[in-house]
Amino acid sequence: MQEQTDPPDEPSPGLVSTAIQAIIQHIRSEGLAPGDPLPSEAAMTRQLNVSRTVVREAFRSLSAMRLIDMSAGRRATVAKLDTGAMSMVIEHGITTQQISVQQVYDVRRTIEMRTVALAALRRTDHEAAAIGRSARLMRENFRNPEAVMEHDIAFHEAIAAASHNPVFSLIVTAFSGVTRRTWVIGWRTRSSDEAQLKMIKGHEDIADAILKGDPRLAAEHMAEHFDKSVKALIDAGIA
Amino acid sequence: MQEQTDPPDEPSPGLVSTAIQAIIQHIRSEGLAPGDPLPSEAAMTRQLNVSRTVVREAFRSLSAMRLIDMSAGRRATVAKLDTGAMSMVIEHGITTQQISVQQVYDVRRTIEMRTVALAALRRTDHEAAAIGRSARLMRENFRNPEAVMEHDIAFHEAIAAASHNPVFSLIVTAFSGVTRRTWVIGWRTRSSDEAQLKMIKGHEDIADAILKGDPRLAAEHMAEHFDKSVKALIDAGIA
DNA sequence: CCTCGAAAACCTGTATGACAGGTTATTATT
DNA sequence: AATAATAACCTGTCATACAGGTTTTCGAGG
Structure with missing residues (x-):
């Protein structure tokens, strides 16, 4: 046979x-x-x-x-490089409790500290504009959490893209699904308008640093952003 | 688009x-x-x-x-969390020339700078021993490149495991396939026994730093290791 | 009543054939 | 030569069949 x-x-x-x-x-x-x-x-x-x-x-x-x-x-x-599978794996790990949201955030922080620095060094004007635009849209829609979240995700993905390393993009995008599941929790812990606007300000600072081409400053702001996000998740009791 | x-x-x-x-x-x-x-x-x-x-x-x-x-x-x-799919995606990206080996190494460097620091802080004695063992086996088999490579890969995966964050393990392991394809190239550029033994020494330094629980030192050695590896790849003409 | 082993009942792996509906190549018509 | 009709491919889904694992059931024997 x-x-x-x-x-x-x-x-x-x-x-x-x-x-x-x-x-x-x-x-x-x-x-x-x-x-x-x-x-x-x-x-x-x-x-x-x-x-x-x-x-x-x-x-x-x-x-x-x-x-x-x-x-x-x-x-x-x-097919072109796509995040689909990776995304499913991460989500599966979370839903079956094999990994925690906090662990994902630690990885995100590690990676995005690098993407943001690379973006500051390698971003085109067009990319810098796209990053700035996402930050601006977060502020403009700030009464609509869902919209803020989507622009937030787009913001991080745009930074990854501006790193000009598709592997970073792949990983950051793969985490977007998890972000969609937990973002609103972090938002709610920022109960006051002031706290929420401060978080948005953080994004604008990152965008500015990238625009200025200052990798160190950009990384600093990104670190701060993640530290606050993780703290918000912990305060909300996310293991 | x-x-x-x-x-x-x-x-x-x-x-x-x-x-x-x-x-x-x-x-x-x-x-x-x-x-x-x-x-x-x-x-x-x-x-x-x-x-x-x-x-x-x-x-x-x-x-x-x-x-x-x-x-x-x-x-x-x-299923338990497994790297299979992620690994395939990365390999696909490489074989279809959508990502370069160097880009993968940049991501690895970013991630492993963190895993090694976490490992230094969180490793159990057992894990520290496993890491040290892999380094030792590299030296003992140093006339057999294939064996050195496998112990090298095991070394990096053991460090990721000792970070106690399965997401890091997942990613590091996913890259192992790429490493298998390019490792020998870097090894060959280290033409002299001396250069090869120096590279192995680098691993032992990392293992020692983890054993001592010194994250800063461990990260330093890891950075050095990656810088040399990337340089070796570039010298060999890997885009 | 308990133990053990064999049959029965399920389950997945693979093969075959059929047909609907989408896409591309061919051909006929103008 | 442009275009519309048509044939030739191709994938999506269904039904059926059977081989070969695995688990469950159940009866024979102790």
Whole structure:
């Protein structure tokens, strides 16, 4: 029936895993770039000599990790770097209580202390403007917590983007989901308008430092921001 | 640029995506912990009123992201936090040239400067011993680059573990795959025995600082280690 | 009544065939 | 040569079947 590349008898990892590896191998050996099309399911079925069921589950797995894009009628294509999978992993860790929100914040702080410094050094004018704009929109919408949160998230993602290192962007964006779940808690602990506006001011200070191109100052403001955020979460009883 | 998932556009997320969400939702609403069993495919098929094909592809997707564990005959179970998916994403980014090795090293440096400091503060005696052991094994096997590399990777993962923040472990471990691909390059640029032993000495210094519980010193040595590694990669022409 | 082992009942892994509906290539028509 | 109709592909979903693990059940024997 089917036996072609299995001289050393292994404890079968399953046909699907094999198919996944074959597809990844195909991407590598062909040097495919994002957007390039992969073989059709039928072609892969013939090549691997397995059923379409297996090939489909393999494609679907890669799609779940956002390594490829699938859509009806079209062949699957190599995907652009995307945070989807990473985000799911983090969320899973939180919902199953394997990691705490505070631990995520510690990682965020560590990473964003760096992204903010890099952003100050490498940001384009356009990026600096986008960062400033998010900060401004936080203030303008400050009566609408939901909007403030979204601009806050956009603010941090914009800084990561301005670091010009997509790996930082990837990680920061992956944490955005967690932020959406906990942000409002921190906001509520800042009970007075004054406290809330002060927090927004902190963002503006960061944006200014990036605009001025001062990495040290930017990192200082970012550290302060995180320290206050973590304190707010602790005050609210988030483990 | 990027467009999808915006204002008017979401005709059909597909039955599989729906099923995936349903399963995740089940995990959350039931408060399942790692090891807990999920409903059988048949049960899910009835509940969602879709074919087993769809349910299976959903399970398989979650399995690909390592959110659940599947094995023949047994029901799927909630998985422990695992680096599998994250690792694949990073590797994909590298093979498709969306991120560079140097960018990964910059992230590693950022993160490990923190893990090493945390390790110095929070390591148990057992963890300190494990870290020291890896460093020692590097020296003992120093004629066998492959072995040195594996102990090097174990060294960094042990430090991350000693930080007592699983998110750091997750990220550091996710990068191990990339390290395996490039490590030997850095090793070769250290052409003399002397240079190679110096690099190993660097690891021992880090281990000592952690043992002594001196976070500042540990971070210093780690920084030095990364600076030299990155320099080695650059000298070797790794973009 | 308890123990142990075998059958039964479930479950997942893989294969096959079918068909709807989307997308691309081909061809016929103007 | 531009365009519209059509054929050829391709993916999404369903139904069915069966092999081979795993757990449960239950009866035979002590």
